[in-house]
Amino acid sequence: MPLTNVANDAAAQTVTLTAEFDAPVERAWQLYADPRQLEQWWNPPGYPLTITDHDLSVGGFVRAHVTAPDGQKIQAYWRISAVDAPRGMEWEDGFLDDQGEPNPAIPPTTMRLTLAERAGGGTRMTIVVGFLSAEAMQEYLDMDIEEQMRVTFGQADALLLSLTLPG
């Protein structure tokens, strides 16, 4: 199991996950830097992701669309705010409106990725996921949870995962 730690901080509105992989840092970085690899892990099976823009420089955008099982297309983006390849990156993750602009109606989340060499080889990945503001967190909380789960996992996966959550 690569996941070694999960820490939720409600006061700071962040989740921090730590995972370890046997692969070296350069290889782990390719999971983000190679759009074809990113397409393979970002979304669950059944929600294929197609990346159309992939500019991992500060101020750059990654744009993609997700095709839901009902055929509906959802446009999403990353806006890169800091990058230190292959050791880390910070970005905003949100949805695009019909004009292809970041949609402020759906609160984006923020991501801070760190890839560090693990003693003895391999990679320790830390990712801090948060919100732009307490208001954004609340909007996210107000969104229909069924819809979120449908978009982010298969139903069975969501159920199984919820059983392993720490109380």
Next chain:
Amino acid sequence: MVVDQADVSLLFHALADATRRDIVRRTMGEQFSVSALAREYPMSFAAVQKHVAVLERAGLVTKQRKGREHLVAGNPASLRAAHDALDRLELIWRDRVARMDDLLVSDPSD
């Protein structure tokens, strides 16, 4: 404790301020009197009292009278509601980490 929609918006308004987040952190572990809390921050007793009142309305702390003092205690059940949003992010990322691992194991080369 059931947290309804109105409570949730109070909750995040309350957590949007750094001093109030700090008061929540402190009082989750042990009770503090309002005057003891006031000594911890570079602001007036009245200002700290206002922060405590906001937290109390959001259900994040409770205030109990003990002698001449008001003791402030954190309420973990309310903080739990804030955790729910984080739990959703956690689920998404647990799933992603598993898929990343699958990919690294199946294609160790670059």
